[in-house]
Each structure stands twice: as structure tokens, then as C-alpha cells.
Amino acid sequence: MGNFWKRHKLHILWGAGAIALALLAAVLGSMLLRADRMPADVAVADRPFQGVNLTPVPLKPSDSAAEGASTGGTGEGEGSGQEPQEQPEQKPQETPETPKKEESDGGDKDKEKDDAPADEDKKDDEKPRMQVVTDLTNKTIAFEELENGKFSFYAYLENPEEGAYLQVRLGNTRCSGSNGRFTVTLAQGENIFTLLVYQNGTVVRSYTKTIVYRAAMADEDNKTVGDDPPVIETNLPDDADYDTSNANFVLTVHAYNSQGTIYHNHIRVLLDGKEITQYTGSETLEYRLYLTAGAVGDVSKHTVEIWAWDDRGNSAYKKHVINYHFKEEGEVIGSVTLRLDATVLGLGILAEDSGYEVKQGQPASYVVKEFLEDNGFPASYSGSLDVGFYLQRIRCSDAFSGAAIPEELQTLLTLDGLTVRQPEGYKDSLGEFDYTQGSGWMCAVNGYYPGRGLSNVFLGDGDVVTIAFTLAYGKDIGGADAANVRGNLRTYCGTWLGDRYIPHHDFVEGKCSICGKAEEAHEHQWSEEVNREATCTDSGEKTLTCGECGETKTESIPALGHDYRSGGVVWEQEGESCTAEFTCTRCGSSGTIHASRADGTLMENGRVEATCGQDGYVSYLAVGSIGGTQVRCEGTVTLPATGEHTYNEDGVCSVCGRKKDEETTE
Structure with a gap:
């Protein structure tokens, strides 16, 4: 072995050096080849129509047919994107202006089954991945941004494979383009674009983008826009600033027009210029405003701005000013009135008291518990006064023995599919699931039922709290949640509250569409309430209510016209x-x-x-x-006066009576 090394040492060293140089050359060559193949977002920079590589959305087998692929909508702008029975989904978020190109997935296709090393040179020969490039994004466009609704965009296939092509649809209509450029006319409202990648006659990929095309929004200078602007109702005064010491003030917003309720995805609320995105409720929304000031005694001014709109070009704007008077945590900020109501059982108002103090940062559950105990109705509840408070039951010996469901309410309960049964111990306590499956205690603040528990409700000075028993998920006391309706009936044609029955039948051709009661022959005694004042250019709206039968109807108030x-x-x-x-x-x-x-x-x-x-x-x-x-x-x-007199034979002017000699004298 020693002789072999001595004899061939020089050759071995030369060979090792050659191998090392070859390996170095291979590495450098590979680096140069990789440099030529720049990342997709760089390599495409010199090409026309640089755009977005969209993540493929797999189609269901039923969506594979060329003409049967769903576009998710018509694009005609008729839908509002709102559903009265459930909270609508938020509009799609806008995609970034210059999104990163998606990396190709999949493993190393060049790796041999026998686990031999992958051939790097084979990867260099791979064809670039086919992808869709477009500048379409989910967004909203105002009328004034386009001329006659004309909208242009590009969409094309990059690195198309054999037999592949791209089809663009707006709603169910195929778009015609030239060299990947398209110009379409947007419809008012939602416009749904679908990009379909076909290969050999079959849809292999599908992408959807939505553009909402709407009128310019109302603002402080133009508080309403359109022929049917929404009405915005809040718990703040329209004609004056609102003063409060409640740092946790809850703003309520209810908006509607002739088409019905305007839901959360068509309402925007700003506090001092910052958007409030967290809300509770469905038809009436609740926004908790966190008001701040410097120190005790300080007053800070806060601006609340509200927009509501539909997809038909109508919008409205409302502005309020809140003056917040700073109070420390735990400091008394006012007093409230409370009442306990069991009108649905014919028991009327069981207790009522005013002057209960409310403290800064203390939930309403504290004062409700205090009120019930003071009036001899100790309460059972789940959760705690600070978290998850839910009033389950109140007790008072023999306080509920006279319970009797009114006949009109009994009829509605039956129609609603609610079985009535008298509970055990009904004389001494009243709570959830008594009498019906839909029973329990609900609390209203100033007539409105919050969409949150009492441990998350913060009262202010002058508030009125009603603790009311319901037999029908709130439908019998005006507190039903429209987004979570249970039972056969969506609503009841009467309200049992405040020790009185208030009918509001929906009579159609002489018969109530809810309970079936026939309309009694009588002359309506209408009283009217203006919901929206008419202006010079916009119509108003008023509600008429019959004092005899409770029937209501809404009428338009014609626009006044300019004077x-x-x-x-x-x-x-x-x-x-x-x-x-x-x-x-x-x-x-x-x-x-x-x-x-x-x-x-x-x-x-x-x-x-x-x-x-x-x-x-x-x-x-x-x-x-x-x-x-x-x-x-x-x-x-x-x-001007002529100065030319007409004298008669007596020398007197027949017009002014002047004498001729007077003229001579002058």
C-alpha cells in the first residue's frame, strides 16, 4: 500500500484537484441557472398585464360543465346582501394592490422511486406553472369614479397549457375582451365576476371577485342621497348635544327604508373619526362607546357619525355630539327607575321603584339584584354579577297565584306551536320554562332589549329598566330577536306590557295575517307619527295607528318642493x-x-x-x-314725466290742472 501511494501520489493529487474544480463549476453553474429563473413576481415584471396570481378554488363535480359553472350571482345589483332572519355576512375584504404571487405546491416530481438523488438539471427543464393574472379585486366603487359605469380591467392566462383558455363572466353573461383587456358596464349594487379556467372543454379552476357599485354616500352637507334614503334612529337627541357621565355609553342604531331594515354590513359608525366595528344586536345594533376625559370635573366633547345605505343608491348620514362629564370608577353617576312586569300572565306590574343609584363602571346586574331583593323577590341567576349574569327565577310566597294567560295571547301561543302547562309551585316562584318552553325573564332599557347580558350593560342617569316575563321568546313583549326567530310565528300581533294589551294586527282583506282574527266593522280613528320629515327634495314618511283596532299603516309624505x-x-x-x-x-x-x-x-x-x-x-x-x-x-x-301739458281753452292743463299763466310766470 505504501509503495502504491509513493508511485501514484502525484496522479491522485491531480485527480482530486480536478474533481474539486468540477464540483465548484457545477455549483456555480447551478447558481447561474437559478439566477436566470427569478421568482415569479420579479420575472413577470417585464411582461405586460402584471397582476394577481389567485389561489385556485376547487370546483365541485357538478360545477365542471362549461355552462353550468356557478357565478354566485347575477351581477345585476338587485340584491342587498342582507337577510332579515340572520346577520348578513361581511362584504369580502379588498385584496392588496400588489399581492405576492402564489408559490407552486407539490413535491419534488423528479425524485426517482428508487430514492436516487434528484436530478437538479431536470428541474431546469420544467415548464412554468399556468396561472391567472388579473387586477380584479373585491372592492366598492362610487358612481363618480366611473364614466357611465364603464369599468376596465385585465385578466389573462400566463403560461397556458395545451387546450387551456380563460373565460370571464359578469353574472351569467360572458365578457368579451381583447388581448386580455375587458371593459364592462357595472350595474348598481353587487357585480360578481367569475374567472373560469377551461382545459380541453372542462373547468379546472374558478375564481370569484365582487365589486359593489354605489352612489356617492350622504355626508354632513348632503344628509340624504337617493329617492328612498334610510331613516336612522338612535338613542341620542337629534336637535341637541347629549350630556352623560357614563363612560360606557351604549349607542343604539336602527336604520330602515321602504325595503325594510338596513343591517350591520350597510351601517358605519365613527367615534371621533375612528370606526367602531364591534356591535351586538340584529335589527337594532348596539355600539359600546368608551368615552374618556382628563380628570374629575373635566368635560370632553365627542362626535358620533353614522352612515346607513342600501344597494340601490340610497344613503343617509346623522351626526351627534356627546359631552362626557368625567367620573371616577365606582362614583355615582345618576339614578334609574326599575319595574317588574308579568303582564303576559295577567299579573301586571309586580313592583316599581325609582331613585336607584348607578355607579361608574358597575354593570346593570347589581342594581337589578338590589331592586328585586328590596321588593321581596330574591333572585336565582347563573354566572356572576360581573360576568355572564342571567336571571333564571324570582321567588315570593303566593305572589303569582293569580296567573292567567290572556285569551288573545293564548291563541298566538297555540299558533306558534308552544304548549302551555301550569308549572309546579307556580304560586311562589316564576322563572325560565314555566308555562311554555319559550318563557323566561328579559330586561329592557328605555324600551329596548339589549343584545347582551346585564353584566355587560352599563346604565346612565334617567334610564328606565323593565324586567319583563315572556312566554314566547320575547315575541309577546316586543323583544323578539329577528335574527333568531323560533316557533311557527315570526312576530305576534300584540304586545302585553305595562299592565295593558296593545294590539297591532296586520289586516289583509279584512283578516289578520298573523292570528286570523276578522276585522270588526268600525271607523278607524287614526293618529299619526312622523317617522321622517319631508324636505324640499325628499319625501317623508309617517305611520298611522288606529286607536280602535291597533291597525297600522305607513304613508309617504310628498316632498315639499323649494319655496x-x-x-x-x-x-x-x-x-x-x-x-x-x-x-x-x-x-x-x-x-x-x-x-x-x-x-x-x-x-x-x-x-x-x-x-x-x-x-x-x-x-x-x-x-x-x-x-x-x-x-x-x-x-x-x-x-319719466313728459313735462308737456295739455291746455284747454281756459288755459288749464286737462291732465294736471296747471294753469298756463303759471308756466309763463315761472
């Missing part, structure tokens, strides 16, 4: 042309018209001729239009 007034004409050329400025006495809008004899918009309206000693005048009428409203105003031109 333009003018101070008169300004002559450009007396008797020939003029301008006139008008201002609406109701809304303050203004406009100017131009009138002239030449085009017939200025015409003589009367004349008093001048005499020898007295001026005359010509009255003119100027007419025109401001925003479609016809306007008119008058102007005059003075005719």
Missing part, C-alpha cells in the same frame, strides 16, 4: 334683459336666472304711462327654472 323667493331683478338693459337671484326659504339653496325679451322669458306685465307732471312705469315679469323648479319675479322700468 324660492327673490328680491327683484337686476337690469342688464332696462326693459330688454335682466338677472334675478332666488333663495329657498326652507333649505337655503339658491340659484340665478337670466331673462330677456329676445327669448320670451321677459315680458311686459303692466304699464302706467307718464304724464306731464308724474312719472309712469312699465312692469315686467321674468320667468325661469332652477333645478326644475319654475320661478318668476317682477321688475319695473320708470317712465
